[in-house]
Amino acid sequence: MTPRARAVGVAAALAVALALPLFVSNFRLFQFTQVAVYAIALLGLNVLTGYNGQISLGHGAFYALGAYTTAIMIDKWDVPYPLTIVTAGVLCLVVGFLFGIPALRLEGLYLALATFALALAIPQILKYFEHWTGGSQGIVLSKPNAPWGLKLSPDQWLYFFTLAVLVALFALARNLLMGRTGRAIVAIRDNAIAAQAMGVNTALYKSLTFGVSAAYTGVAGGLSAIVIAFVAPDAFNVFLSITFLTGIVIGGLASISGAIFGALFIQFVPNWAQDISKAAPWAIYGIFLIGFMYVMPFGIAGAVRLALARLGRRGTAARA
Amino acid sequence: MLRRTVLSALIAALALAPAPAMAADTPGVTATEIKIGHTNPYSGPASAYGTIGKVITAYFKKINDEGGINGRKINFVSYDDSYSPPKTVEMVRKLVEQDQVAFVFNTLGTPTNSAIHKYMNQQKTPQLFVATGATKWGDPQNFPWTMGWQPTYQAEGHIFAQHVLKTVPNAKVGILYQNDDYGKDYVKGLKDALGDAAKKIIVIEQTYEVTDPTVDSQIVNLKNSGANVFYNVTIPKFAVQAIKKTHDIGWKPVHLLNSVSSSVGVVLKPAGLEASKDIVTARYLKDVTDPQWKNDPGYKEWLAFMQKYYPDGSTVDDFNVYGYTAAQGLVQVLKQAGSDLSRANVMKQAASLKDLGLPMLLPGIKVNTGPTDFYPIEQEQLAKFDGERWVNFGEIYDASKK
Numbered sequence: 164m165t166p167r168a169r170a171v172g173v174a175a176a177l178a179v180a181l182a183l184p185l186f187v188s189n190f191r192l193f194q195f196t197q198v199a200v201y202a203i204a205l206l207g208l209n210v211l212t213g214y215n216g217q218i219s220l221g222h223g224a225f226y227a228l229g230a231y232t233t234a235i236m237i238d239k240w241d242v243p244y245p246l247t248i249v250t251a252g253v254l255c256l257v258v259g260f261l262f263g264i265p266a267l268r269l270e271g272l273y274l275a276l277a278t279f280a281l282a283l284a285i286p287q288i289l290k291y292f293e294h295w296t297g298g299s300q301g302i303v304l305s306k307p308n309a310p311w312g313l314k315l316s317p318d319q320w321l322y323f324f325t326l327a328v329l330v331a332l333f334a335l336a337r338n339l340l341m342g343r344t345g346r347a348i349v350a351i352r353d354n355a356i357a358a359q360a361m362g363v364n365t366a367l368y369k370s371l372t373f374g375v376s377a378a379y380t381g382v383a384g385g386l387s388a389i390v391i392a393f394v395a396p397d398a399f400n401v402f403l404s405i406t407f408l409t410g411i412v413i414g415g416l417a418s419i420s421g422a423i424f425g426a427l428f429i430q431f432v433p434n435w436a437q438d439i440s441k442a443a444p445w446a447i448y449g450i451f452l453i454g455f456m457y458v459m460p461f462g463i464a465g466a467v468r469l470a471l472a473r474l475g476r477r478g479t480a481a482r483a
Numbered sequence: 484m485l486r487r488t489v490l491s492a493l494i495a496a497l498a499l500a501p502a503p504a505m506a507a508d509t510p511g512v513t514a515t516e517i518k519i520g521h522t523n524p525y526s527g528p529a530s531a532y533g534t535i536g537k538v539i540t541a542y543f544k545k546i547n548d549e550g551g552i553n554g555r556k557i558n559f560v561s562y563d564d565s566y567s568p569p570k571t572v573e574m575v576r577k578l579v580e581q582d583q584v585a586f587v588f589n590t591l592g593t594p595t596n597s598a599i600h601k602y603m604n605q606q607k608t609p610q611l612f613v614a615t616g617a618t619k620w621g622d623p624q625n626f627p628w629t630m631g632w633q634p635t636y637q638a639e640g641h642i643f644a645q646h647v648l649k650t651v652p653n654a655k656v657g658i659l660y661q662n663d664d665y666g667k668d669y670v671k672g673l674k675d676a677l678g679d680a681a682k683k684i685i686v687i688e689q690t691y692e693v694t695d696p697t698v699d700s701q702i703v704n705l706k707n708s709g710a711n712v713f714y715n716v717t718i719p720k721f722a723v724q725a726i727k728k729t730h731d732i733g734w735k736p737v738h739l740l741n742s743v744s745s746s747v748g749v750v751l752k753p754a755g756l757e758a759s760k761d762i763v764t765a766r767y768l769k770d771v772t773d774p775q776w777k778n779d780p781g782y783k784e785w786l787a788f789m790q791k792y793y794p795d796g797s798t799v800d801d802f803n804v805y806g807y808t809a810a811q812g813l814v815q816v817l818k819q820a821g822s823d824l825s826r827a828n829v830m831k832q833a834a835s836l837k838d839l840g841l842p843m844l845l846p847g848i849k850v851n852t853g854p855t856d857f858y859p860i861e862q863e864q865l866a867k868f869d870g871e872r873w874v875n876f877g878e879i880y881d882a883s884k885k
Contacts, residue, residue, distance in 0.1 A: 190580035190581050193576060194573065287692065287694075298663070298664060298667075299593070300664055301568065301597055301598070305601070391568070392602075393598040394568075395568045395597065397566055397567060400528070437562065437563055441525070
């Protein structure tokens with residue numbers, strides 16, 4: 164795809180996203196806000212798993228950490244919510260980086276298991292610090308109203324707010340991944356020894372990647388706390404982490420746009436499955452999952468890329 | 484050029500955002516139908532509760548087959564939330580904003596209902612007869628659109644405390660409870676009702692996590708503490724273990740078992756009927772596995788209903804009695820509301836239930852609500868297991884009267 168075509172595509176997607184509130188109800192908008200939140204979390208996981216080749220089954224824990232950071236700051240200290248999102252991101256960056264250091268010794272499936280432990284532990288840890296987290300009762304928040312006297316419903320405002328965060332973080336990730344750092348991250352995935360031989364500090368890069376990945380997921384968690392206006396340990400079970408992993412594989416590994424496709428999938432497909440069959444929604448979901456993997460082995464983003472490439476070839480052929 | 488297009492799209496979006504519209508009539512109510520929303524975990528870790536949604540659906544089918552209520556059929560829309568609060572928010576918003584239900588009924592779970600508590604009250608849409616034993620649902624002052632249903636765990640704790648104070652001289656209570664809200668609520672109820680004496684009477688507290696394999700060591704600790712009363716706050720799986728172990732190590736305390744695990748078929752039989760002898764519990768529903776109700780008209784009616792409308796459902800599962808009874812409570816509210824099914828009137832009628840007896844409630848237990856009383860069922864009765872069935876004894880305890 165030419166850079167020009169890519170720019171047009173991004174601009175078109177952005178225009179659709181911006182115009183969306185004109186056409187859909189507050190409820191639908193709330194769903195799309197969740198898609199945006201998931202997309203940020205998926206991008207975070209994709210940086211780690213897709214680009215750097217480290218498998219994490221525990222990103223739900225960072226999502227929870229971000230959500231609770233935001234919720235506690237708003238609930239206990241009345242901190243303005245944009246600030247809590249930043250704090251959630253920074254905190255997860257630090258925790259993710261620190262977790263990344265011992266995780267360096269673990270490769271592939273072993274790392275997956277270590278992070279899985281994180282996902283298993285988090286609901287109980289949250290219940291243990293009841294004084295802060297409200298135990299299994301959780302913390303109830305209020306939805307923020309639109310600032311500056313804008314005539315927007317809280318749902319519309321949150322949609323634009325989340326979208327703005329998403330665009331900023333996606334731009335940041337693109338710059339990170341397309342440059343020197345990105346090449347180093349990918350090189351470690353493809354062949355760690357070769358990367359090291361070329362002067363890449365693999366230990367530092369791996370830990371940093373883990374930190375950045377956790378930070379993205381933490382920001383998403385913080386946003387989710389505000390969008391849902393409630394946090395509770397039951398929202399952050401193991402299934403959430405697995406859902407994230409499903410999302411990046413379906414969306415497309417090592418693809419930035421894949422995060423958005425994946426987010427759309429994990430938000431809407433379970434609902435469709437339920438509409439199709441009340442009795443066995445997860446069986447239907449499973450069929451969707453297998454179908455997608457069979458038809459699009461490189462995820463939705465991979466399939467789109469392939470289709471565009473084919474169209475492009477046909478275009479040049481016709482012109483010639 | 485592109486930048487300008489994007490910018491103008493943004494401005495248009497901000498300027499044209501529609502203001503929330505006001506509905507004139509009650510959503511979900513037509514001349515022939517009333518639409519009611521519901522969420523329940525049909526999948527996920529709490530899916531054992533899923534049968535409650537199924538039995539309620541089946542009961543409304545029966546009501547519709549019999550002509551509905553005041554000429555209106557019930558359109559019951561039930562979604563799976565997997566016991567995940569964010570999913571509950573999404574599904575309930577779908578019910579209220581998109582499906583346009585008149586109200587939601589018997590949404591299940593404490594964290595899940597907490598997540599929609601504020602929203603329902605902002606929407607002024609009833610959140611009726613929620614399926615949780617937490618105490619916070621009966622707060623008409625701050626949350627006039629939310630109402631509980633079953634006796635709260637704390638209320639049951641009060642009953643047990645009364646029983647201990649009245650019948651066990653020199654009581655030394657040992658507690659085993661699940662380390663979450665449910666367990667803590669039970670313990671709080673007991674302590675509150677014991678009052679100042681609690682510190683002296685309660686000699687040991689042991690906890691377990693739902694994920695623990697057994698509670699054997701906790702039982703040994705309880706025995707070694709010298710306690711002569713065992714306050715057993717466990718869910719069925721652990722209740723079976725606790726009863727067995729208590730019996731096996733020869734500990735013979737006054738055994739108080741929470742109603743959550745009082746099913747004869749699910750708990751006492753697997754634990755051993757001999758080991759279960761003399762256990763005391765508190766109940767408000769008839770236990771369908773208890774032979775004493777075999778010829779009870781209420782039980783026979785329930786059984787006939789189960790066979791005709793929900794043949795896949797288990798006839799030894801308490802949850803199928805629970806959902807059936809809650810649905811009957813709602814039917815009474817709708818009957819009372821007559822032709823005025825506005826949300827305000829539904830709430831008003833729910834808060835005007837007077838001495839309503841239902842077929843599967845224990846004899847003498849009535850549903851009562853009022854403008855300041857949003858706890859529909861507050862009565863329970865103690866029962867002692869005689870090796871075969873629960874034998875009710877003593878008065879019917881009413882948590883609303885201190």
